[in-house]
Amino acid sequence: VIVDVARDVLMREKDLHGVRLLVTGGPTVEPIDPVRYVTNRSSGKMGYAIAEAAVRRGADVTLVSGPTHLDPPAGVTTVQVTSAEEMYREVLDRFEAHDIVIKAAAVADYRPAHYAGHKMKKNDSSLVLEFVRTPDILAELGKRKSDQFLVGFAAETNDVEQHAIHKLKQKNLDLIVANDVSKPGAGFDVDTNVVSIYSRDGLVKELPKMDKRAVADALLDEIKGIRDG
């Protein structure tokens, strides 16, 4: 039995050999002026954990990352971006050349319509800012998809399953990883996550509270299982 387990561990160790995997992580930053900006809560830990797990398991990994305080993972091609527009360009450029694409970044879906080149002065008691939609990266990947396996994330605070499956279908994803970021131990700036994985047919796997590195491996296991048929 010990020999079987050891063989399983060793086998798994390089079970993504030859697979080209693209993962995104971190937030994007959308400037209002040189000092102020709008962003999303995201430490980048989930995306970085996926990149690290995939490279350890033998994949060729590219990480497109928004601004984080994490070190680029060893053995991973890391592309640093700031805004949603930049992330859109860098991900779209690389999409064709990858087999699995996992979008773990928390991309801003709105950016300020106007950028003030000089720091705005605070003269008024209130202020109205107009925001416009950023390009929807995941929807665009879903449209262009040929044989890529496409995985999205859904950070929700309510009706998690319903929102997640709606997003999966609308964007033509293969899997979606949903987490209720209002739960303790889930979501932003913590080392753990509490996620459920859904396919078009419904719940695939509900994971307990786990270290993000363990979530990464469990997700890669599910993807591998489905792709291998």
Added chain:
Amino acid sequence: VIVDVARDVLMREKDLHGVRLLVTGGPTVEPIDPVRYVTNRSSGKMGYAIAEAAVRRGADVTLVSGPTHLDPPAGVTTVQVTSAEEMYREVLDRFEAHDIVIKAAAVADYRPAHYAGHKMKKNDSSLVLEFVRTPDILAELGKRKSDQFLVGFAAETNDVEQHAIHKLKQKNLDLIVANDVSKPGAGFDVDTNVVSIYSRDGLVKELPKMDKRAVADALLDEIKGIRDG
């Protein structure tokens, strides 16, 4: 001569003994919904460097800090806050009990007027958000000041001297530290800064590009020189 220099260094080492110093650092975070927020560029490095220099020189130091990725400095009473409102409360509560107050934090001057308890769904191609002014901490301190020595920071991108001196007078400060954050080596997320220090009477000191720790000591030197008359 070597003896004189050594004595100066040793003398300076505890030259703020007994002084109660309050310093603020980092940005503030103003939530739009559980996922999205508005903030200012600030690593917190300048405020933390001042706290560290002051405690090394013998002061009793309180640091009120917005969210940063820095470790609380040893020997400093650190109070963590998130929003401008919280920073206002924590600083005002402590103002009376301090001799020197240095506001190095990049406090958001506007916050979203409405907070959406659930993550907003992105249905529309554009979005208008209303912002309201946060309480002006520095102006309030300037009004309440009795014998405290009050120092502000001005991060500017244009007409630096003019904006800085205007701010100093308007808010009844004793000194203001101005930096042109559009200059290389100044401002956000770097270890160096390029600052000029102004009093009501004009330029006090123009410092070259320096490590933020050296800027901290130079600023404390100026404050001490003026307070000691």
